[in-house]
Amino acid sequence: MDQALQHLVNGTVLGGTYALLGIGLTLIFGVMRVVNFTHGELYTFGAYMTYALVSLLQLDFFLSLLLATLLGVALGAAIEVLLLRPLRGADIDSVMLAMIGAALVLQNAAMWAWGGVAKLVPTPFGGTPLVLGPVSVMPLRLFVLGVACALLLGFWLLLERTRAGIAMRATFQDSETASLMGVRVGWVSTATFAIGSGLAAAAGALLGPVFMVSPTMGDLVGLKAFAIVILGGLGNLPGAVIGGFALGYVEEFGGGFVSTEYRDAFGFLLIILVLAIRPQGLVALKERVG
Amino acid sequence: MLTRRTALLTGLALPALHRTGFAADPIKIGMTQPLTGSVAASGNYVANGAKIAVDVLNRAGGVLGAPIQLVLEDNKSNPREAVAAAEKLVLRDRVPVMIGAWSSTFTLSIMPKLLEYKVPMVVETSSAARITTSGNPYVFRIAPTSEMEAVAFAEQLAKFSPAIRKIDFLSVNNDFGRGATEKFTAALQAKGIGIGRTETMTPEATDLSAQITALKQSDGDTVFLTTGVEQQTLALRQGVEQRLGKRWVTTGGSFPDALLANPLPAGNTSYHILFYAPWFPERAPYPAIAKAYTDEWNKHGWEFAGLTEGFRGYDAVLTVVEAIKLAGRAESEAIREALWKVKLQGVNGDIAFMKEGPAGRESGQNKPNVAIVTLSEGKTGLL
Numbered sequence: 001m002d003q004a005l006q007h008l009v010n011g012t013v014l015g016g017t018y019a020l021l022g023i024g025l026t027l028i029f030g031v032m033r034v035v036n037f038t039h040g041e042l043y044t045f046g047a048y049m050t051y052a053l054v055s056l057l058q059l060d061f062f063l064s065l066l067l068a069t070l071l072g073v074a075l076g077a078a079i080e081v082l083l084l085r086p087l088r089g090a091d092i093d094s095v096m097l098a099m100i101g102a103a104l105v106l107q108n109a110a111m112w113a114w115g116g117v118a119k120l121v122p123t124p125f126g127g128t129p130l131v132l133g134p135v136s137v138m139p140l141r142l143f144v145l146g147v148a149c150a151l152l153l154g155f156w157l158l159l160e161r162t163r164a165g166i167a168m169r170a171t172f173q174d175s176e177t178a179s180l181m182g183v184r185v186g187w188v189s190t191a192t193f194a195i196g197s198g199l200a201a202a203a204g205a206l207l208g209p210v211f212m213v214s215p216t217m218g219d220l221v222g223l224k225a226f227a228i229v230i231l232g233g234l235g236n237l238p239g240a241v242i243g244g245f246a247l248g249y250v251e252e253f254g255g256g257f258v259s260t261e262y263r264d265a266f267g268f269l270l271i272i273l274v275l276a277i278r279p280q281g282l283v284a285l286k287e288r289v290g
Numbered sequence: 291m292l293t294r295r296t297a298l299l300t301g302l303a304l305p306a307l308h309r310t311g312f313a314a315d316p317i318k319i320g321m322t323q324p325l326t327g328s329v330a331a332s333g334n335y336v337a338n339g340a341k342i343a344v345d346v347l348n349r350a351g352g353v354l355g356a357p358i359q360l361v362l363e364d365n366k367s368n369p370r371e372a373v374a375a376a377e378k379l380v381l382r383d384r385v386p387v388m389i390g391a392w393s394s395t396f397t398l399s400i401m402p403k404l405l406e407y408k409v410p411m412v413v414e415t416s417s418a419a420r421i422t423t424s425g426n427p428y429v430f431r432i433a434p435t436s437e438m439e440a441v442a443f444a445e446q447l448a449k450f451s452p453a454i455r456k457i458d459f460l461s462v463n464n465d466f467g468r469g470a471t472e473k474f475t476a477a478l479q480a481k482g483i484g485i486g487r488t489e490t491m492t493p494e495a496t497d498l499s500a501q502i503t504a505l506k507q508s509d510g511d512t513v514f515l516t517t518g519v520e521q522q523t524l525a526l527r528q529g530v531e532q533r534l535g536k537r538w539v540t541t542g543g544s545f546p547d548a549l550l551a552n553p554l555p556a557g558n559t560s561y562h563i564l565f566y567a568p569w570f571p572e573r574a575p576y577p578a579i580a581k582a583y584t585d586e587w588n589k590h591g592w593e594f595a596g597l598t599e600g601f602r603g604y605d606a607v608l609t610v611v612e613a614i615k616l617a618g619r620a621e622s623e624a625i626r627e628a629l630w631k632v633k634l635q636g637v638n639g640d641i642a643f644m645k646e647g648p649a650g651r652e653s654g655q656n657k658p659n660v661a662i663v664t665l666s667e668g669k670t671g672l673l
């Protein structure tokens with residue numbers, strides 16, 4: 001029982017960060033119909049910016065997290081304006097190839113700038129875990145979970161309660177009609193890509209100090225983000241949150257109770273099952289593509 | 291007439307000529323290491339060790355009257371990339387001899403290419419037994435096998451207090467991790483130690499919470515951790531988070547140096563099987579050689595703890611250059627034959643190859659020395 005409780009806590013913490021990863025990716029796909037292959041690299045960018053601000057510039061840890069996220073927003077906006085805007089109207093294959101190219105450039109730039117050796121980011125949180133009965137968790141992980149939940153809530157409020165959110169949702173549902181209703185679809189695309197990128201950078205900024213920061217840290221994360229989005233349904237925001245937590249729990253309980261050797265395989269087994277039973281994802285409605 | 295362009299080119303060339311002072315073309319040594327990817331820290335340390343060995347040897351006159359040139363290729367912590375790197379070194383750079391490739395998986399993936407192109411390779415790190423027992427006469431390993439490491443560790447069991455009674459494993463799921471688990475199980479079982487759980491992780495995994503929670507269920511007192519520097523650091527940190535409460539012993543010669551500057555809380559002591567302990571050069575088999583290597587490394591301002599793995603590259607270059615000297619020419623087959631005659635003093639101790647593997651197709655295997663270093667609150671000690 002103690003083991004199950006510990007796995008439940010671990011899975012919740014892991015799931016919260018997965019949800020944060022998934023939501024940025026699914027938002028960009030939902031609004032722009034762009035598969036963002038730079039998602040993992042933006043995650044890496046956020047982590048390195050935190051490292052640079054905290055370790056090299058000696059800035060406050062919490063301020064660094066905020067600045068790293070804002071820098072991620074700025075990088076995302078730059079990618080949209082410089083790369084995606086000229087390709088607006090191009091076929092999906094061209095856009096995908098451009099995004100894969102951008103991901104390779106970003107990863108190699110990180111290798112060139114920081115070298116291949118992983119870095120640890122110092123934090124103001126102690127190294128001693130909080131003990132809650134039979135389970136324990138690091139204060140840093142609880143902080144990350146709290147911030148992830150706050151970001152998810154803030155993002156939901158932005159979408160549901162603001163004019164910008166209404167514009168995004170309108171573009172999400174039907175960009176042509178939204179444009180006819182006066183929504184500046186081009187601006188919405190830039191803002192959406194910037195916010196999605198900022199969420200990826202925020203995830204990197206939060207998780208970099210939990211793990212380690214390296215140029216290739218985004219590879220596995222990018223793959224997981226795609227898994228989460230497919231699990232929840234492409235372009236579905238609640239689906240990304242549910243998919244994130246589902247993946248966290250399946251990996252944690254599968255690894256802990258069946259075999260750690262196949263920990264990652266359990267997540268992908270779940271995806272195969274979901275795709276076989278509900279090809280549109282756990283939450284999304286059926287949609288005709290093409 | 292001396293044009294501006296000629297003067298500029300001469301100006302650029304002069305320092306290079308002054309630096310080398312050699313008339314002959316350089317003799318190339320190929321090296322492939324994981325300079326990026328999941329085990330990049332170790333690969334960079336080994337590459338740095340090789341670079342300073344080349345600098346030291348070139349300052350002393352190079353080999354056969356020619357300067358030594360290290361041609362370094364990144365294998366990106368990936369076996370497919372390791373093969374591509376080896377092919378590039380042989381086919382494009384035309385190196386007569388190679389050094390590589392850190393992980394057993396990368397080394398094993400390259401080995402068929404050594405046979406195909408008939409180029410010898412000095413293996414500086416990999417520990418899987420198959421590397422020297424599979425019948426590849428182009429392989430010469432200066433690193434210990436997992437079995438050598440396990441046997442050497444078993445001889446030091448009495449130094450642990452409280453005594454080790456039952457062990458668990460957390461190993462990276464590749465040839466390196468599986469090989470170490472198998473050999474440490476055999477060596478320690480023979481000493482009457484109980485064997486508990488074995489948990490594995492992919493080389494890229496960063497969240498090890500499921501593995502550590504599972505290990506917590508075992509009544510073992512010690513966990514043997516086999517993986518690269520990055521996952522060692524993560525496992526030790528996450529072990530504290532999960533209140534694992536067991537002794538960690540890392541295998542394979544890597545050291546989680548990030549924990550020197552960012553130590554674990556008081557009361558957490560970990561043990562590390564290393565092949566060179568740079569904090570105690572006076573305890574090395576040849577202190578003068580160890581000190582020269584350590585001083586040269588420190589001149590570059592590189593991370594001190596990288597010395598624990600950098601020596602592998604340093605000793606590997608010394609070995610290859612000694613073989614070239616004995617061969618009298620930089621040709622693959624002559625170097626391969628000369629490697630059997632190498633008798634050298636390195637940072638780790640004596641380097642000489644004994645035969646392993648099927649008769650007629652033997653590989654060379656060195657018998658290195660092993661040290662156990664403790665790490666507690668950012669401070670190291672020698673067990």
